[in-house]
Amino acid sequence: MNNKRTSVEQLISCPICSRRVFFSLINSHLDICGKEKSKPSSRPQTVSSLLAGPKKRKQTNAEKFIDLDNEDHEIKTDIKNEDEDMTAENESKRFKEAPSTDSAKSVIDSASSRGQLHNDYESRLLQKISHLPLSEKLRPKELRDYVGQQHILSQDNGTLFKYIKQGTIPSMILWGPPGVGKTSLARLLTKTATTSNSESNVGSKYFMIETSATKANTQELRGIFEKSKKEYQLTKRRTVLFIDEIHRFNKVQQDLLLPHVENGDIILIGATTENPSFQLNNALISRCLIFVLEKLNVNELCIVLSRGIALLNKCRKQVWNIENPLKLSRSILEYVVDLSVGDTRRALNMLEMIEVSTRERKANEEELSTDDVRDIIKSNSSNGLNTYYDPKGDNHYDTISAFHKAIRGGDENASLYYLARMLQGGEDPLYVARRMIRIASEDIGLRDNSLLPLAVAAHDAVMKIGLPEADLALAQCCVALARAPKSVELYRAWKKLRAMMSENMYSLASSEIPMHIRNAPTKLMEELGYHKGYKYNPDYIEGKVEQDYFPKEVLEKCPNKTDLKFLDGKHLGDKEDPDLKQAYQS
Template sequence: MRPRDFSEFLGQKELVGEDAPLRRLIEQDRLPNIIFWGPPGCGKTTLARLIAKKTGRVFEALSAVTSGVGDVRRIVAAAKRRPKGRTILFIDEIHRFNKAQQDALLPHLEDGTLTLIGATTENPSFEVIPPLLSRCKVFVLHPLQEEHIKTLIEKALVEERGLGGRYHLDNEALSFVVRYADGDARRALNLLEMAADSTNNGRITVAVLKEVAQRPVLLHDKSGDYHYDLISALHKALRGSDVDAALYWLARLLEAGEDPLFVARRLVRAAAEDIGLADPFALVLATAAYRATHLIGMPEADCVLAETVIYLATAPKSNSAYTAYSAAANAVHKFGQLPVPLHIRNDPTPLMRQLGYAKGYKYPHNFPEHIVKQPYLPQKLKNMRFYRPSEQGREAKIAQRWERIRRFLRDEADA
């Protein structure tokens, strides 16, 4: 069911629609080296084959999973016997090529022997080496829309290249396939083909589809972009106090088989980074949730994590601890290793005491309110302020106390 022309190509109109950038390059036969970045089943391989057909170039395909440098050399040798630039090397899952394998491509792209089209589901910024990425134009492909999947299935049912009109799919069953596909054309066609093989009367019903599909496989790669996109969405929903969105992203992660401890660790981080001192109990709860998840595992831990997500999303928010540490870390990098003031240094040996270590140190517990005026920062940083408390939740009281202490301490320290 691969399209034979751009008129049959579904989706990606911003790339291959009339007067779209990639379409113009193809029609003018001015192909750059290309990386197609997009989810499974969005048309990366199909588009690469269509480009080769429309430009009259030889199409050489490799899978990075099963191929290596030797396969590249074989294709290069054949390409050198053709006019320069008339061979397209298509590498599926190019992110699986290691650095040495990607390096081996560079001279042949540089001298024009090959035109590369790489396909990847992973972010090429991280998975493709910079020298290769700089020689390529990245085009982003998106999941197919529901109407595209519907059109594809309807064509597959009637065309001789597909099921040739021998099977019938009612509207309910068609809707099931569209939902199941989730933007992946390959998944839709595979389900349709398996369902056709499983029915004897030519009718593909929802019952048949469910029996074949069993449970839909949710799009999730524990080492790829979806892994990080979903956990990022959960964290940002927590930060934004949208409890419904947070629960949705939690369910997306867990139902796709994500490691629950990975999720629990992120909840601990969110409790400290985004709630912090506005509600210190949030960190206690998140830490307890991590331990409970470790203790009972899935599926029982889903309620533990859901309870924690609800609490964190609805808790008052403060990122003061995060920003305070960031400010202190910036000072460390900006000013280097400033000396520790002598009076607060450790003095375990007579020599150190002789050198003035800890000399003049005032023990705060010997003073009213257990606070005493003395400098604790290096002299160069004496006027710097890292912690700026919010007025949210319990931190409002902390802010009042810290302001009083800060003014008391800094008066003498500044003098």
């Protein structure tokens, strides 16, 4: 058989060393290549260097070139000997020791040309990303650039940081509101762990596959699982599967993840804005760590906005040819932060709106004030500010609970606040009106029977005229409920009775209705004893008679008749709040 290979056979790139190898020899090449890569090298390779392919051979001429694939945006030089690379510090040292002015001049020219190349590269990079939203332009490239979430990323006590320090990525669920950096954190964790393991030649290498629960189906997930197994067999790289909006997966799709997460075929990182306890299967939660991401505080958001201003000013000068830079005071940044409600993406969108609206301002004009920024945002937003509020999520239940408790506590101002927050967030006003009808019976009850008709009237007002006209009807009912005297006598009595009947205590749920208080609409029922012996109360003085209304079986089984007195005449409890006592004394 002829050992000579024809040019028809396909050449493929080795995923480890990037050399071109015949398809039929790739397995044997990988065995040899894997052993060579396991030996410690003088210069460790990163994931980006592996993916960038083989480096160019040494050139005879020392020509400067720009490495567009380098994320650090460094300017590199091809020289005959790699050990002859000079840093800026070495050039400065040579300049001081140079015996002639010609030599010093050449060093200065070299440094200036380096700066020019850097500026050229920066301009090309800005032009390449100029069409992206500011939030995407500003996405951090390194974990040290990530802002916020110090409770899990702190070097002292951050649980997630300790995992990454060991080069390990556990399966996890990142739970937090929009715009806190869930996607960025997942990408940076994968990159940092891979780079750390590459430098130490210890641990696993990782690569990430990103998808969203809104588009991924079971067929796509099975393809990802199969690909992850092959990837590990060939390159020993483990697959990190990032699923955005994972709470949108149904039960079947979530169950499909279980064996692969448990066996380690994939490392799952799920991002969700909803409470995992309600939206995810218990089996999936038990296989993942839950990290709660918090909204960024004022200082953290101001840092992000400052970086955004710096990047926009670079784009103004080098891409859009606008010489007048954007300048915003700290008070303006804090105003934008307040409007963003802790959402970094929303804050950057507003910053970009301000930048676009001020491109035609002259250099001699006064700096922007908070009032100017307020006018810009209002003129570009027809609906004004919408707070972070999901009518079907956790925030919905948390806010209505706070609203109910504020009314129960008699705080009319807090009650109005939560009402306004719900309506501004898009809550269904009929839902709020129904809850106030419940409050009128549960918390005011027998102390003021006029509040229940008022709550029903507020509900009718919303039904008939809707918002925004009915907002004052809701506010009026809200304040009236908060100011009214409270009574839970009826609520407690009803709750006690329901509990006793659920257990059929004293045969309350199964006993026969007494014959004397049954109705007898027919002759047969009257002959059977229905209604026999009933005393018609209005026929007696003040309507008072000696007559039992509870079933006889219940009365016989109940040794203590006070158990059947569900209404005890007490509107409220007997406890005394020690904090209230201290407040009075102070």
